[in-house]
Amino acid sequence: MLFNSYEYLIYFLPLSLAAFFLLGRVRASFAVGALVAASLFFYGWWNPRYLPLILGSIGFNFAVGALLRRAQASGGHEAWRGALLAFGVGANLALLALFKYADFAVANARAITGLPLALPHIVLPLGISFFTFTQIAYLVDVHRGRAKEPSLLNYALFVSFFPHLLAGPIIHHSEMMPQFASRSNKRPQPSQLAAGLFLLAIGMVKKVCIADPLAPVVAAGFDHPQSLSALAAWLAVLAYTLEIYFDFSGYTDMALGAARMFNIRLPVNFDSPYRSTGIREFWRRWHMTLSRFLREYLYIPLGGNRGGRMRTARNVLVTFLLGGLWHGAAWTFVVWGALHGIALVVERAWERTGMRLPRALAWGVTFLFVMIAWVFFRASSLAAAGAMLAAMLGRNGGGEPWRDALAHLLAPDAQTSLAVSVAALAVGLAVLALQRNSNALVESFRPTWPRGAAVAVGLVWSVLQLGKVTPFLYFNF
Amino acid sequence: MELPASSGPNAERGSARWLAAVLACVVATLVAAGAFVVWVDPFQQYHLASRFAPRFYFLHHRYINPGLARNQSYDTVVSGSSIMENTRNDVVAKACGGSAVNLSMPAMSASEQRLMLETAFAFRRLKRVIAVLDFNEFAGGIDERQDVAGPLPRYLYDRDPFDDLPYLLSWDVLLKSWRIVRGDTSERFTSDPNAAWYWGNVVRFGRAQVLRGLDLEHLNARYKQPQRTLEGMRASFDHNLLPIMKAHPETEFDVVWPPYSILVWLDFAQRDQLDVTFAFKRYVAEAAAALPNVHITDLQGERTITHDLDRYDDIYHFDPAVNEWIVDAACQRRDRVDADNVVAFERELRDQIAAVRTPAGLRTVIDGRSSP
Numbered sequence: 001m002l003f004n005s006y007e008y009l010i011y012f013l014p015l016s017l018a019a020f021f022l023l024g025r026v027r028a029s030f031a032v033g034a035l036v037a038a039s040l041f042f043y044g045w046w047n048p049r050y051l052p053l054i055l056g057s058i059g060f061n062f063a064v065g066a067l068l069r070r071a072q073a074s075g076g077h078e079a080w081r082g083a084l085l086a087f088g089v090g091a092n093l094a095l096l097a098l099f100k101y102a103d104f105a106v107a108n109a110r111a112i113t114g115l116p117l118a119l120p121h122i123v124l125p126l127g128i129s130f131f132t133f134t135q136i137a138y139l140v141d142v143h144r145g146r147a148k149e150p151s152l153l154n155y156a157l158f159v160s161f162f163p164h165l166l167a168g169p170i171i172h173h174s175e176m177m178p179q180f181a182s183r184s185n186k187r188p189q190p191s192q193l194a195a196g197l198f199l200l201a202i203g204m205v206k207k208v209c210i211a212d213p214l215a216p217v218v219a220a221g222f223d224h225p226q227s228l229s230a231l232a233a234w235l236a237v238l239a240y241t242l243e244i245y246f247d248f249s250g251y252t253d254m255a256l257g258a259a260r261m262f263n264i265r266l267p268v269n270f271d272s273p274y275r276s277t278g279i280r281e282f283w284r285r286w287h288m289t290l291s292r293f294l295r296e297y298l299y300i301p302l303g304g305n306r307g308g309r310m311r312t313a314r315n316v317l318v319t320f321l322l323g324g325l326w327h328g329a330a331w332t333f334v335v336w337g338a339l340h341g342i343a344l345v346v347e348r349a350w351e352r353t354g355m356r357l358p359r360a361l362a363w364g365v366t367f368l369f370v371m372i373a374w375v376f377f378r379a380s381s382l383a384a385a386g387a388m389l390a391a392m393l394g395r396n397g398g399g400e401p402w403r404d405a406l407a408h409l410l411a412p413d414a415q416t417s418l419a420v421s422v423a424a425l426a427v428g429l430a431v432l433a434l435q436r437n438s439n440a441l442v443e444s445f446r447p448t449w450p451r452g453a454a455v456a457v458g459l460v461w462s463v464l465q466l467g468k469v470t471p472f473l474y475f476n477f
Numbered sequence: 478m479e480l481p482a483s484s485g486p487n488a489e490r491g492s493a494r495w496l497a498a499v500l501a502c503v504v505a506t507l508v509a510a511g512a513f514v515v516w517v518d519p520f521q522q523y524h525l526a527s528r529f530a531p532r533f534y535f536l537h538h539r540y541i542n543p544g545l546a547r548n549q550s551y552d553t554v555v556s557g558s559s560i561m562e563n564t565r566n567d568v569v570a571k572a573c574g575g576s577a578v579n580l581s582m583p584a585m586s587a588s589e590q591r592l593m594l595e596t597a598f599a600f601r602r603l604k605r606v607i608a609v610l611d612f613n614e615f616a617g618g619i620d621e622r623q624d625v626a627g628p629l630p631r632y633l634y635d636r637d638p639f640d641d642l643p644y645l646l647s648w649d650v651l652l653k654s655w656r657i658v659r660g661d662t663s664e665r666f667t668s669d670p671n672a673a674w675y676w677g678n679v680v681r682f683g684r685a686q687v688l689r690g691l692d693l694e695h696l697n698a699r700y701k702q703p704q705r706t707l708e709g710m711r712a713s714f715d716h717n718l719l720p721i722m723k724a725h726p727e728t729e730f731d732v733v734w735p736p737y738s739i740l741v742w743l744d745f746a747q748r749d750q751l752d753v754t755f756a757f758k759r760y761v762a763e764a765a766a767a768l769p770n771v772h773i774t775d776l777q778g779e780r781t782i783t784h785d786l787d788r789y790d791d792i793y794h795f796d797p798a799v800n801e802w803i804v805d806a807a808c809q810r811r812d813r814v815d816a817d818n819v820v821a822f823e824r825e826l827r828d829q830i831a832a833v834r835t836p837a838g839l840r841t842v843i844d845g846r847s848s849p
Contacts, residue, residue, distance in 0.1 A: 006642035190493035197496065447495030456502040463507060467647030469540060470627040 001045040002166075003254040004207050006466060012042065016162075017188075017261055024186030031186045032157050035262070039160040043127070050125040054160065057095065061135040062155045064088035068142045069150075085143045089136050096132045099124055104329035127166040129326060131159055133293055138173045140297055147173040154180055163259040167251055169269040169289035176264070185263035195445045196260030201455040202438045203253030204462035210431070211247035212465070213416075213424040214239045220412030222378055225387040226396065232405045233391035239421075240378050241371045242428035245274060248287070253438045260442075267292075272437045274370070277362035279343040282370060294323050312348070317341040327377070332385060336376040343369055415470055511645035517654035520544050522633060522644060525670070529657045533673040535665040538582035539589075539626070543633040545673065546597040551578040554597050555804070556590055557609030559583035560735055562674035563797040564804060572801075573808035575604050581674060584623040587614045587717040594721050596634045603725070607807050608718070609733045610761075612754055615710035616703040619717060677797035684786040684845055687738065693839065696744035696792065705750060710757045719764055726770050731807040734758065734814075736776040736799065739783045739842055740792040742830045751830065755823050762819040774807045775814040778826040784842050 001008050016038040024031035044051045064084065071081045097105075102120045110117045138158075141147035149155045158176050159165075179185060221228060221236020228236065249270040259266045273286035283291045302315040317338070324337015357365065372389070379385035390396070410425075411418040436444075445451070515523055519532060521544035526532070533541055546554075552575040555564050561581040569577035580593050590608070597603060622629065632640040644650055656664065667675060680686075692698045722730050745751045758775075765771040782788060788796050806812055814822055832838040 006646065007640075010642060011639070190489050190496055194492040194496045194499075197499065447492045449495075452495050452499045452502075456499050456506070459503050460506045460510075461648075463646055464510065464648040464651065467643035467650065468628075469537070469647060469649040469653075 001042050003251060003258070004204065004462075004466060006463070007045070008042075009463060012038070013258060013261075017193075020262060021186065021188045028183055028186050029153065032153055032180065035162075036153060036156045036160060039157070039162040039165060042162040043160065043165060046126050053125055053128075054131060057092075057131060057135065058156050058159050059152075060091065061088065061139060061159075062149070062152055064091075065139060065142045065147075065149060065155070068139065069148050072142075072145060081143060085139055088139045092132045092136050092139075096128060098122065099128055101325075101329045130168050130170060131165065133170050133290075133326075134159060134164075137170070137293060137297055141173055147177075149173065149177065161259070161264070163255040163262075163264075164266055167248070167255070168287075169252065169255070169267050170293050171267060171289070175267060179264050182263070187263075189263055191447075192263050193261050194447050195442055196257045196262075197459075198445050198451065198455055199253050199257030199260060199438060199442045201257075201458040201462070202441065203250045203255075203257055205458045206246045206250030206253060206431075206438075208250075208462040208465045210424050210428045211243045211245075211250055213420045214243040214246075214428070216412055216416040217410055217421050217425075218243050218378065220409055222380070222384070222388065225379075225384060225391045228388075228391040228396060228409070229405045230392060230394035230396070232409045233388060233396075235406060235409060237371055237375055237388070237392065239425060241274075241374055242425065242432075244374065244377070245270075246428055246431075249438070256442075268439050270437070271439060272432075274367060274432050275363070276366050276370075277357075277359055278366055279340060279347050279369065282366060283340070283344075290323070290326075294319050298322065309348075313345045316344050316348075320344070331382055332376045332379055335382065335385070336373055339369075339373045339376065343373075415468075507646055510651055511642075514645050514647075514650050514654050517657050518544075519650060519653040519657055520633070520644065521548055522641070524548060530668045531670055531673075532653075532657060532664075532666040532668060533670075534653070535667075536583065538674060540630055540633060541673070542580045542582060542593060543596050543630075545578055546580055546593065547600050549578045549670075551576045551601060552604040553577040553607065554594065554603060554605075555579040555581060555607045555609070556594055557581045557607075557733075557735070558585040558611045558614065560611070560737075560794050561609045561800065561803075563672075563677040564800040565672045565675065565797075567671050568801050569607070569804050569808075572805045573605055573607075579672075579674065581609075582626075584626045585611070585614055586620075586622045586626070587713045588620045589622065589626070589629065590614060591717040591721060592629075592631075592634055598721070598725060598728075599636065603728045605729045605731065605808075607731045607733060607804065609735050609803065610718075611735070612705060612710070612757070613702050615713040615757070616705045617709065617713075619713045621713070675797070677800075680790045682788060682790050682796045684843070687740070687786045687789045687791055688843065691740075691792075693743075693843075695747065696740060697748055700744070700792070702744075704748065705753055705757075707753045707756050707760075710753070711760055714757075714761060714764070722765075722768055722771050726768075728770060730768075730771045731810070732761065732765065732771060732773045733803060733807050734773070734775045734777045735803060736779050736782045736795065738786055738789050738792045738795075739780070739829060739833050740786075742777075742783075742826070743833050743839070744792065746830055746834060751827075755827070758814075758823065759819050762814055762816050766816040772810055773814040774810065774812050775819075775822050776803060776806060776812055778822055778829065779812070780829055783829075785845075786842065787845065 001012060003009075016035070019034040019038065020031050023034045040051060040054070043054055064087070068081060068084055068088070071077075071084060099122055102122050106117050106119050109115070138147055138149075142149075149158065154177065157180055158171070158173060161176075161180075164171055218236060218240045221232065221239065225233065225236075252269040256266050256268070267289050269288050271285040271288065273282050276282035276285055299315055299319040302318060303311055304315060305312040318341075320337040320341030321334060322337070324333045324335070324340070327333045327336070356362075372392075375388050375392075376382075376385045379388055407418060410416075410421040517529065518524055518526070519534075520537070520540045521531065523544075525548045551566075553569055553573055555561055555569055555577060557564075558581060561579065562583070564579050564581070566577045566579055569579070578597075580597065582589065582593070585593075594606065594608075597606075630643065632643055653664070655661075667673065669675070690699060742751070745754055762773060765773055777783065782795065782799055782802070788799060790796070812822075833842055
């Protein structure tokens with residue numbers, strides 16, 4: 001089930017809230033149980049066949065966590081605890097590898113060896129990257145003595161809590177469990193419900209009214225890079241730069257908003273990343289919980305910045321290569337991660353020179369780099385990415401007049417209105433320029449009537465945009 | 478850890494009031510929007526158009542047909558692809574008796590034909606189904622749909638009112654409803670319930686039209702139809718159509734092989750699809766032999782039609798008079814094929830195709846000299 005769907009907004013979320021708070025009046029554990037059941041229903045809505053997978057994953061990691069705790073309590077040998085942790089983390093990674101990377105691995109093995117290996121074509125279960133990382137972090141935290149969870153029900157809620165289940169944020173046990181354990185959080189708090197609704201409305205507008213209208217523009221550009229003029233190619237990449245931010249951050253806002261209604265505060269995941277004046281700053285503002293995970297559970301265990309410049313550079317590159325691969329099983333993601341890793345290494349070297357770029361120039365260079373790197377993230381293959389970069393460099397020549405080229409890009413089919421595409425681009429750029437993002441807005445949220453009117457209009461408009469009527473597309477019979 | 482309350486009971490009360498007011502506004506607006514859509518009902522999902530003239534929006538078959546299946550009065554269904562859209566309901570009623578509805582849709586897949594027929598059976602007791610089969614609808618997997626068909630609004634094909642929200646709360650539908658009320662005719666639609674999807678009066682038929690832009694050496698360069706396999710076609714037929722025929726022995730199924738122009742068969746020959754196609758026809762004949770309620774009419778060897786390109790808009794689509802002839806043939810059970818004579822029909826058609834594969838034979842068709 002998606003946050004931007006009728007079944008979620010009209011049925012699931014209100015009923016889940018009602019069940020949680022009504023049962024919370026009876027007994028706290030009932031409320032937790034209801035929320036676990038709702039979360040599993042939310043997950044199974046897409047395909048119930050994968051429910052055993054997440055349930056098995058939860059049961060396995062809870063058991064390994066319990067063994068780790070027991071070994072720690074009984075003063076078990078460090079080597080045994082280390083082996084137990086390695087087993088737990090390895091099993092999680094194996095699960096991820098099987099479902100996410102099997103096709104990629106076999107395809108590459110086939111390309112290298114020339115053997116006629118059959119692709120397994122395993123369907124990727126929704127959210128597996130997120131719930132696997134969340135649980136790896138839990139096992140490491142237990143091993144470090146920072147987390148313990150004696151209740152399977154609470155642990156199941158920690159992993160499956162539906163607002164973060166499919167697309168993050170990636171959470172820490174220590175930041176969530178006290179909130180789940182709080183009795184007062186089982187009672188409805190109008191201020192939190194109002195703030196949550198406010199954030200949900202912001203997320204809906206970002207996703208439905210800015211990101212979604214840009215999707216056909218982006219597809220039109222990235223599907224046919226060979227025919228794009230330089231201007232059209234840059235516009236397609238700019239549209240994708242906006243689309244991915246408003247899509248992901250909008251979805252995150254909806255997640256944070258829904259959690260807030262349950263009196264749960266999820267960690268912030270985006271903090272105006274496109275205002276960054278450097279790549280390091282960008283990664284402190286973009287998908288912040290993934291950055292935190294990679295820093296704490298990969299970069300620092302690799303040695304972090306201890307051990308000299310070369311070793312630090314190596315650790316940064318390894319972290320970003322694997323971070324890129326985490327986003328998807330394709331070489332395009334690996335290149336995207338590598339580009340960011342290299343940029344960070346270069347940025348560190350530049351900082352050591354003591355020279356500073358003017359702020360505006362630093363912002364421009366950073367934004368330009370991030371945009372160009374997105375080409376690899378969005379392109380269907382390295383060749384397609386190359387074609388898009390070539391188009392951006394003007395390799396396709398002038399082609400049709402620039403106005404026609406832009407009109408074709410911005411209104412590529414009968415269903416896409418030029419005015420809507422232009423409006424989405426303009427509003428997206430304007431929102432980026434605003435000083436306050438959704439985190440700041442919700443932190444200073446007060447239930448004023450102008451805000452109430454804005455929330456009502458935003459919600460109604462977004463809901464009405466969900467149901468598109470798309471007729472038969474082939475006009476030539 | 479607890480979230481900090483905003484600032485005491487007064488603030489909570491203020492938030493509660495704000496929340497109640499905002500939710501009330503949102504819910505009231507959405508309910509009003511949904512009620513307005515139900516009242517106007519542009520896709521006729523809850524009632525046939527009566528307050529306003531019906532609008533059968535251009536290429537919106539997949540949205541409107543389930544409403545027609547649900548609300549129109551009929552005991553006969555015409556089910557086919559775009560080649561059957563020019564079939565008028567009254568023509569069917571006159572030829573076959575009873576009352577009919579045409580639920581055809583362009584680029585229909587076998588799975589969509591099944592879904593459409595299942596919807597009709599869910600709401601009406603059917604005396605007859607005229608199922609005009611396109612070979613291309615059996616291409617690909619059993620649930621394959623063509624990309625050009627656009628998304629299928631499955632929520633309109635069931636009895637569950639709770640999943641109708643994409644129809645009730647859609648800006649697109651709301652806008653159509655508003656335009657109906659205002660009498661705004663800026664959208665393209667027809668208003669004749671008897672010929673909801675009729676396009677025979679807005680296109681030109683004729684050899685010049687058929688041959689325009691056509692590469693006679695590679696006919697599929699223009700149409701880009703997918704390759705079919707016998708295994709795939711059989712699986713799709715077994716999964717999508719055969720179960721419906723078996724499940725409704727009280728209903729007569731008139732399966733029709735429609736009269737494409739002979740150039741379609743030339744295309745099949747060019748793409749090495751002839752044997753697959755004929756083997757599939759034999760398979761359907763054998764399957765139907767076990768079902769007394771299923772009758773097959775094969776019009777594909779009718780050279781007075783198929784060799785006369787002036788009757789076509791392109792190599793597939795014929796003029797509306799042919800639609801009438803098809804319906805009449807189906808209901809009168811002319812050119813009936815069964816397991817015994819299917820090979821004879823095949824031989825006759827193969828001979829015609831062989832003739833057209835010669836330069837002289839093709840020239841005869843192109844020049845119109847083979848017309849009756």
